[in-house]
Amino acid sequence: MRIVLLGAPGAGKGTQCKYIVDRYGLLHLSSGDILRRHRAQGTDLGKKAQGYMDSGALVPDDIIIEMMIDEIGSAPNGGYVLDGFPRTVKQAADLDKAIKGKKEKIDAVLDLEVNEDVIVRRITGRRICPKCAAVYHIDNLRPRKDGICDKDGSSLVQRPDDTAEVVKTRLKNYNEQTAPLVDYYNRKNTVFNIDANGDAEKVKEHIFSKLDPLA
């Protein structure tokens, strides 16, 4: 199965991908996590991306498209779930071209819909593990020991773009550049609209009810 997950910053894409990957055995490809990995490793790509990311702007299409087509190309045949990519119509069109060349297609698009006040609370309370990218929340999803990753014991950090100020820019960019993708995919793919305001377990069950018949 090949899935695209759409949704505003903080909608819960990364959180739901974890469940999807566990249930359907797919590869999780998060463009944001891949970019953060490049930054942590100090690669040229990471250096180019960091200014855009920290200010809440999108990284230019040519950089992202090359990076993600590469990642998809090295994915095993079992399928994948794309989280945060594509994010512009140009990225979606280039993704379509690349997978069509391999006689593959996107089987489903999930659009996670969340109200803006919920988004701001989720993002400002998020903490992540800089080593394994696990996601926590200071109220909704606390680690067993305060500030420490359950999986590898690293100290949790706040993403530099997770401030109330930068969130406004990210949301604006999402509405202008990414929201039009829902129409793009509605014209050619199966799109499932998921109300993602509720707790993570409830959202997960809704997603499974849509994906189980396709698996």
Ligand code: AP5
């Ligand atoms: P990226 O890392 O993709 O950030 P994003 O899209 O802004 O999404 P987030 O990761 O912030 O949110 P999420 O939906 O994954 O939410 P999560 O599950 O963590 O991109 C970062 C930057 O990289 C971009 O701004 C851009 O600069 C660049 N970039 C990346 N891809 C690009 C592309 N394709 N083109 C150009 N530039 C690109 O959940 C959030 C919090 O809420 C967590 O704390 C979680 O515990 C909690 N939570 C989740 N679900 C629930 C729930 N149901 N109930 C309660 N709490 C919940």
Ligand code: MG
């Ligand atoms: Mg994420």
